[in-house]
Amino acid sequence: MAIAKAERLMNLALCLLGTGRALTKRELRTSIEAYLEVGSDDAFNRMFERDKDDLRELGMVIETVENLDGDVGYVARRDRNQLPPVTLDAEEAAALGLAAKVWQQARLAGAASGALQKLRAAGMPLEEDREAYSALEPRVPAGEAAFEPLMIACRDRRPVSFDYRKSNAARPGTRHVEPWALECWRGHWYLAGFDRDRGAVRVFRLSRIVGRVRSRSGTFTAEVPGQVAVRESVARWAGEHATGQARILLRAGAGYPLRARATVVSERDGGWDELEIPYGHGLGAWLAEFGPDVIVLEPAELRADVVDRLRAVAKG
Known part of the structure; x- marks a missing residue:
């Protein structure tokens, strides 16, 4: 629509x-x-x-x-209905060029390319400072099918519904959401918004949305904050704001994101490594995604959390 x-x-x-x-x-x-x-x-x-x-x-x-x-x-x-002449210095032109190169997927790629072509046709020196940033190849992947409809819904302030599968759930459940903002964090896209069914702010990972995003009529019922801290919320739920240390066994050659978080890594027999990683709220959901490549040693409550999540998926 x-x-x-x-x-x-x-x-x-x-x-x-x-x-x-x-x-x-x-x-x-x-x-x-x-x-x-x-x-x-x-x-x-x-x-x-x-x-x-x-x-x-x-x-x-x-x-x-x-x-x-x-x-x-x-x-x-x-x-x-004419814009005044557009003038860019070398730094602004370089920044604009970088921004256009970021988008490699979704319909934004064509729009960004077309905008650059029009600016070049108008005489903007977009290539003059090319050497300053040619070594950088930024990428923001947007391959999830839910990305574009959610981006439009955020822009138009339009409620949506979608089927969402939590990490510890065997089957997806329907969510009714007032979408606020999208943000990419550690290679994954997340949506922040107001979950109408739960009456609270929630953050959703786009890769866990099943099927298509359905647009709904009506207006938002919750006030949209002036600044939506998507990354901070995801970081907190993923254990970024740690309250302690966890010890896990990680299969050799697997789990590179976990290795990047580890404060201590030591080799163990049988093709396993032992890692100490920061432990906070939400870490169990993240560890469960690595399935048989991770064994939690301690703390006990984290181990129980991961086991419960894996058993719930296995029952499905």
Whole structure:
């Protein structure tokens, strides 16, 4: 729905900008395919008024012309809808180039590439400082199918629902969420938002979303905070804010993220290594993801937590 609306707004803007005279609503309706698909005149009028208001809110100057053969017309004059000249210094151009190179998946890759091409065509020196950042190859993977619909839902403040499988659950459960923000942390994407069923803020890992994300009607019921600390919440639940040390056995050659967290690593017989890692809330869920490659030695409550999670998955 959000993509269809964006396309409709773009077509309306092009119509208003692409003619030297004002166009009536009747002319616009016959020129834009999405309007032709609207059944009744009342539904079209409501849609057109919303679209016109949205374009104006985005900064487009739309003039109303009275007494146009008895009808009201609309026009967006090019001289009133032009951006001032864009100038970038070498550092700004380099930063923009890096930002565009980050996105390698999802539809943002094409948008970023197109934006750079337009700036180059306008004479922006995007390649002048290439040597300063050519050695850097940033990547932000966005391969999860849930990424794009959730990104749009966050932007449009639209509630969603999806099936979500927790690390200790054999089957997914449906979540009804007011999405706030997306953030990538340690190679995984997370969504922060208000879980309506639980009446509390929750963070969801996109790779655990099963099936498609379904958009829902209505408005948010919880206030969106000015700053959503996704990374801090995930770090806290993953044991980043540790309260102690845990000892685990890790199969040799496996679990590199755990090795990066370890404060002590020592070899053991039988193809195992012993690690000491910071222990905090949520560590059990993370360790369970490594399955048979991890054995928890201590503390006892962590070992019991991981065993319970693995047994719950096995029952499914």
